[in-house]
Structures are given as C-alpha cells and as structure tokens.
Amino acid sequence: MKIISKIKLFIFFSTLAFSSLLQLLFVGNVWANQDVSPKLEKPLSPGFDLMLVGGGLKTCSSLSPHSCVDSITFSPNAKLSIQYHFSLDWLERALNDASLQTLSSNQTNNLRKASRKAAKSSVNLNQLKDAVYQVDKHLLDELTDQQYYALLDLLEQEQHSIDGSPLQEQVRLDATTKPYGPAIYRLFTLQALLKKQQKNPDATRPLIGIVTASARDPFESISFYTSAFEQAGADVIWLPLDAALQAGIHHNQCDKLPMLRQQLQGNFDKARLYPDHTQLQQRLCESPEKLYELLESIDGLFLNGGDQSLTLTAWLTPDKKPSKALAVIKNRLVNKQIVIGGTSAGTAVMTAANMITGGTSDGAIQHGVLSAKPPSERCEMNQCDGDIPPTAVTYRAEGGLGLFPFGIMDTHFSERDRQIRLLMLTASTDSEMGFGVDENTALLVNIADKHLSVIGEHGVWVIEQTQARKDDNGKSIFKGVSHYLTSGSQADIDNKQRLANIEFANRVVSVNMAANYPAYQQWIVQACREGRLSRKLIDDVELILLPSSTTGCQSVLNNQQSYQGIKLLLQQQDD
Template identity: 85%
Template sequence: MKIISKIKLFIFFSALAFISIQQLLFVDNVRAEQGVLSKPASPLSPGFDLMLVGGGLKTCSSLSSNSCTEGVTFSPNAKLSIQYHFSLDWLERALNHFSLQTLSLNQTNNLRKASLKAAKSSVNLNQLKDAVYQVDKHLLDELTDQQYYALLDLLEQEQHSTDGSPLQEQVMLDATTKPYGPAIYRLFTLQALLKKQQRNPDATRPLIGIVTASARDPFESISFYSSAFEQAGADVIWLPLDAALQAGIHHNQCDKLPLLRQQLQGNTDKARLYLEHTQLQQRLCESPDNFYQQLEHIDGLFLNGGDQSLTLSAWLTPDKKPSKALVLIKNRLANKQIVIGGTSAGTAVMTAVNMITGGTSEGAMQHGVFSAKPPSERCEINHCDGKTPATAVTYRAEGGLGFFPFGIMDTHFSERARQIRLLMLTASTESEMGFGVDENTALLVNLADKHLSVIGEHGVWVIEQTQASKDNRGKINFSGVSHYLTSGSQADIDDSHWRLMNFELANQAVSVNMAANSSGDQQWIGQACRDGRLSNKLIDDFKLVVHPSSLAGCQQVLKGQLGYQGVKLLLQQ
C-alpha cells in the first residue's frame, strides 16, 4: 500500500467518523443525520472518484416500509403504494389508446371480464394480476413488453393529497433498520462536498444531480433519490436525461417527446402523472444549453438502477456516439471535478468494454455467452422464444459509459450467485478483470491512484488472470484467480499486469462474519482453504475446481471470515 494513499484514506475515513456495528464499517455522521454536513477542518484530498454500488440499498421509505424501524409513520402526503384504475370505464380509456390497438378481440374481451371481477376499482399490481388470471392465466404473459407496460401505465392511478398536490414517496434515512444504505448515501454526499470545496472552500452543501434513466419509468423514483440525498446533506436536482430526451435533442424533435418516451424508454401517458417533470424535460429539450450548464455545476452525479442498456441510450446519441453530455461529464471526471456514483444498472453501465446486459450463471453454463441484445427481462419468467435463450449471458462488446476502465462490473453479486457468469464472461471476452459488487455494498475507486476500497454490508468479488482454453476433447475450460474484499478492505490495481496488489484485508474486528449463512461459493472457498483443494460438480457436467494459491491467501477464511485473496478457479466441462 502506498503511504500517501494510506494517509488519504485515514484522514478521509476519520472525517466520516466510521464506527463498527455488527462487525462492519459504516458511516456515523450526526450532522448528516440532521440534514447538514459539517465542513471539515481543512479541505481534504479527494478520496474517490467513483462509487459503484451493488444494488439493494435498503432504505426506509413509504414504498419500502419493510426497511423501516418499528413505529414509523409517514405524513398524509406520502405515497404508500402504486395503484391502478381497474374499472370498466377506465379500461376502455386504455384500450382506445393507439399502443393497445394491436390486442386481439379475445384479449380485450378478457380484460373487460377481469375488470368486472376485480374486488374494487382501485387495485395494486398483484390484485390486478389476480383478477386477470382468474379469467385467463396466460393473457399477461402473452402480451409484448410494449403492450404490457402500456396497459399498466394507462391504468396507473393519480394519487393526490387533500390540497391537490401529487402524493410522493417519502424517505426516512434515520429510520432505516440497517445502517448501510443511509451510510452510503451520506458518504457519497460528503465526497461531492469535497469536490465542491476544491472550487469553493466555504461550501457546506454539494449539488448532486440524479439521472433515473435506468428505469423504464424514470419519473417514479425522482422523489426517492431527491429526498435521500437531501437528508444526507445535499442540494439535489433531477436531470431529465433519458433515451427520449437524447433523441429529441439530437433530431430536434422535442415536440415528439411523448412518442419518443414510448418508443425508446418504454413508458406511456406520463404527463398525466408527472406534469411538472415532463414539462421540465420538454423545456430542457428545447433549450439544451441550460441542461449542459447544469452538468457543469453539479458536484456529484448519481445513476439509478434498472436496465443499464436504457442508461447507455440516455448518454449516447441515437447513432451510438458519445453525446455532448457524456463528453462533458467525462472531462469533468478526468479533471477530478465530480464524483460519480451508481447502483445496480447504474454501476454496470460504467464498464468501459464488454458491458454485461443479462443472464445467469446457470444460463451461462447451459447456453453460453453472447454478444447480443438481451432478451426481455420478462422472458426469464415467461420463457419467451427467441434467438438468445432467456438466461444466457449477454453483453455489449463496445462497453458502457467508460467511467470505470479496469474491467467488467457486475452487481447483486453474491445474492444472485453470479460468480460463474462473471468468470465465463471475463474469460470469453479476454477482459483483463471482472468485479462483482454485493448488495448494500459499495466499491470506491480512486482513478488516478488506481486504488480500491470497500464499504457496506458485504463485499466485492474480483476475478483476474482469466483464460478460456480448449482441452484435448475440444471442451472449453475457464480459469482465473479470485479475491473477495469485505467492508474495510483495500487494494491497488496493477494495470501493467492487470491484477490486484497491496492488499489490506479487513481484520476480524471490522470484517463481515456471515460464515453461518454464507453462499455456496463462500462455503466452497472455505472448504478449499481448509483442505487445500475442492472439486465440486455443477450443472450440465460442469465441474468447478477451487485451489488456493497459498495458505496465506486463505488467512482470513481460516479465521472464520469471508475475505480472501489469490484463490484459483477452474471451470471444466
């Protein structure tokens, strides 16, 4: 570990007042909990440029009350659920929309019958589906994505408070049961403040811009992210950048934004529900220089979760070239003027090359890895027929936004057992490295120092030195060296050999101890560290051989922890 990097991180984390809770590092910033970030005694060197979150940022909100402590109540203006009009007259309104004119007579009649079976005219999504299933259990599955989502959007119900204002999702960071999500929002906010203080040493609140283009409906989560970052101590603006706005600016078709939203982003009838936000998007489309000025002034940029392909379409022109907005943000990132964060799809899209777009570990072994457009997300459930199997691993060879130059980014990692898919993708594409971030966890990246650190509930899995080679039977085998960095761990990237070095694994006092309920992958690593080698049969005659490079690399595992380094993996057919 370089001494300068150690000093930076010591000062930086000290300023955040990290404390240990349940054997985990998380941020405890009292002033931030009150909505105001305290100004450090002196400006600090920027600690990181990218915050790559693995998704699953559990946060107490009116739409996620299961993440709240007991006894939490929300104001009468809080949106508690998404509701749908499922009365016959409202359904007729939806069926008259041009987007549903392709439904068959049988489908429209069955939807009418289902609306009559609904227990009430205002229903949630599960109640709507149940009513339809009672009439035709295959109807919704048979709809195309465009038909299915247009139906939901056209039926979605407006919800207003007694004063007529729209209900909004309310967030309570301080009432969240687990501290990790709020800690990550506060850490990002503090880092944005440090960026701002390079220009204005007296600043006390940063300006964070949120882009919600990863969602099919980018309007729905505006209030969530705005509230979360405001409570973390930031001023927040929503940047209405999505595929529709990008196309409207590029083709000078701002008068066609509603149609572009349906064709490119996949949503319908949003001006009815989000009039102010659609009007803002319209104004910035007509005056894009105002939008670019906003990008010049933000101190932090945060990308939401959903579909990374949608986020990419927001930042690329329709002919797949970097947009003016993307060039501007990349220049600011290169000059260390901004911190960029993302969660789930917002993390995956930062990959420079070979951006993963879909698939599972099982699908990788059963069907393979494809440079192709991913099937619909609904196909994993509905088993759609298509050129690419629903669970096969797909990727975009040209990559994503290019903010993270060190390898492929993957998310929801241990929770969805994605180790095999990342190993196969990284080896198949001859990528240098692959990184898998667990939920409620963040990988912090200092681009200039090539330094990584981990905070949050779980850890980050790294695969390097990957190869795909044929054996004497003509079967392709995949190999690599894996590491797992738990919260509080650090490492540097050696980009001359494309591997991690200068490991500093978190010690027992601050590491995550989940041995009792660890994933299958972690159990295999533990057994391999104890026995020196493990061979485990998977599906379709695949076999995974786990071989630690040395007992020193297994030191943490042998102490009952999860972090390790230098474990060789060989996936054989």
C-alpha cells in the same frame, strides 16, 4: 494569510468528517450485531472518483416499509403504494389508446370481464394481476412488453393529498433498519461536498444530480433519490436524460417527446402523472445548452438501478456515439471536479468494454456468453420463446459509459451467485479483470491512483489472470485467480492489471457461515481448510478451487470472509 488559513481549516475538518464516516462504514456487520468496531491500522484514502454500488441499498421509505423500524410513520403526503384504475371507464380509456390497438378481441373482452370481477376500482398491481388471472391465467404473460407496460401506465392512478399536491414517496434514512444504505448515501454526499469545496471552501451543501434512466419509467423514482440525498445533506436536481431526450435533441423532435418516450424508453402517458417533470424534459430538450450548464454545475452525479442498456441510451446519441452530455461529465471526471456513483445497473454501465447485460451463471454454462441484445426481463420470468435463451449471458462488446477503465463490473453478486458468469465472460472476452459488487456494498475507486476501497455490508469479488481455451477434445476450459475484499479492505491495481498491496480489514463476521452465506463462499472456506475443492455443477461441469498460498486463506479461516489468490478452473468432466 487569513484566506489560506481558512481554506486549510475547511479542508482539515472536511477530511476529518470524511474519515470518521469511513470508519463507521468499515465496521460492516459490526453495526448490525452491536459489537465493538475494530480500528483500522491504516485508514482508507479519503479521495475517490467513482462509487460503484452493488444494488440492494435497502432504505426506509413509504413504498418500502419493510426496511423501516416498526414505529415509523409517514406524513399524509406520502405515497404508500402504486395504484391502478380498474373500473370499466378507465379500462376503455386505455383500450382506446393507439398502443393497445393490437390486442385481440378475446384479450380485450377478458380484460373487461376482469374489471367487472375486481373487488374495487382502485387496485394495486397484485390485485390487478389476480383479477385478470381469474379470467385468463395466461393473458398478461402473452402480452408483448409494449402492450403490458402500456396497459399498466394508462391505468396508473394519480394520487393527491387533501391540498391537491401529488403524493410522493418519502424516505427516512434515520428510520432504516440496516445502516449501510443510508451511510453510503451520506458518504457519497460528503465526497461531493469535498469536490465542491475545492472551488468554494465555504460550501456546506453539495449539488447532486440524479439520472433515473435505468428504469423503464424514469419518473417513478425521482422522489426517492431526491429525498434520500436531501436527507444526506445535499441539494438535489433531477436531470431528465434518457433515450427520448437524446433523440429529441439529436433529431430536433422535441415536439414528439411523448412518442419518443414510448418507442425508446418504453413508458406511456407520463405527462398525466408527472406534468412538472415532463415539462422540464421538454424545456431542456428545446434548450440543451441549459442541460450542459447543469452538468457543469453539479458536484456529484448518481445513476439509479434497473437496466444498464437503458442507462447507456441516456448518454449516447441515437447513432450510438457519445453525446455532449457524456463528454461533459467525462471531462469533469478526468479533472477530479465531480464524483460519480451508481447502483446496480448504474454500476454495470460504468464498464469501458464488454458491458454485461443479462444472464445467470447456470445460463452461462448451458448457453455460453453471447455478444447480443438481451431478451426481455419478462422472458426470464415467463420462460417465453426467443432467439436468445432467457438465462444466457449477454454483453455489449463496445462497453458502457467508459468511466471505469479497469474491467467488467457486475452487481448483486454473491446474493445471485454470479461468480461463474463473470469468470466466463471475463475470460471469453479477453478482459483483464472483472469485479462483482455485493448488495449494500460499494467499491470506491480513485482512478488516477488505481486505488480501490470497499465499504458497506459485504464485499467485492475480483477476478484476474483469466484464460479461455479448448482442450484436445474440444471442451472449453476457463481459468482465473479470484480475491474477495470485504468492507474496510483496500488494494491497488498494478501495471499488469492485477491486484497489489492488498490490505484486509480486521473484521470478524459473527454469523453462522454455513447457514447464512451463499454456497460459493462456503466452498471457499472448505477449499482453504482442505487445500483443494472440486464441485460438480450442472451439465457435468466441474469447478475446482485451489488456494495458491496459506496466507491467502488466513482471513477467511479466521471468519473474516476476505481471501486472495484462489485459483479457479472450470471445465467439463470427461464422459
């Protein structure tokens, strides 16, 4: 009887702590505006399996001081910037590497000239670019991705403290100007603890595994996520899963990991900069069963942001089949033994089918949506030529990790005006639903109950009942019904793959909508006031917003942002 009472006591206090943190998260902008937080009539469900973050978790760190309060200081062991050797001897070292042998003599000579012009031998990225630009303004843009990143990696400088230990990025959750990011890290940690307490009621710290394969350089952000989750109350391990490790295990080529990292992940010379982490990857490649044991032991798994295509290769074998690592976490997710979270690319990769990989709303209108490999991100910045226009919307029809079974996931949503691209992709692929998560915001998902909750600063856009067809003149028409759930709101997904039982939080936004919110959100307000709104977009394409009921607009008209049942029609106007 004593053991049973003890277990019940732990569950009670854990749930109480969880609910308290949720209440803090629900208030959204109230924290930032110092208002009194409203109480929810019905608390959100305390259990969730997935935490899908829209990116932009602004967190105070030594590499992101703009997210810190003014008085913050870091220890002498903090990395304050990424530095590069740009002396002639280090440049010659880089140019002698096999990865840069394809540079032309003119390119190498101009790099040498830039090195001589540089004000100092240790520079940050902007200073390096400026020095090269003064000699040849097109040089860096003309480099291939392999050449560009090899040059940066080979020049990157090791940074050590006085005692010889490597400098690391330091995080200060308590000194972050906006509370949402730190609160989301803490909530994920608390849910991981609840998972752990299912088998060990006395546990006080969960074990969280981080996978950073979304980044071209997965080593760079290890210290950030380790520090963030440790401060949130967890023990943390880095899992060196990436495309190189999967290939090394699959082909029994662990002795070729440096080459595989170059070819598959796109990074160079990392053993010099991160000897301990590259050695860990080597050991787990040679003994993959230890990797699977770690995946069985963690209570939470968190995936970083970057490129979802890279994230996916960390969990698939080289022949694009699910790896044993993926099978392990899927089995544990089904059995509710683990909570899985991701931010940005780490969210997008959760999609079961038609994983979005790139593009913009304007690009979707101009070029359509394409089942194709996306162009380089550097192409979008530099407008380089290629088979796929840099702004075209691309997707992987086979999907991502398959952890989120309800539709397509998209991120950085309202901030980057991605409503049109998600509407067109969802409709074009016959996907039943699409979800767009704003920055500093998370969608919590209870998979078995088909229950959704929203926490953070902004909201989650949901599109359903989508259709794509051609009219009699061959012009494309896209239709759908949209909803917007702000922090503290919740809903269920019914058997028809539609939102049901929507409950909005009573959360008033005390900011000027016209001045501070994206155009799309302003259009919704106008459509709700006028009963219908038509907006001409690029290339003579018209977007019509039609509220399906007055009740669907009540929250947005009360300056609470939330709405439901807005019908969308996207069509090309007649000549």
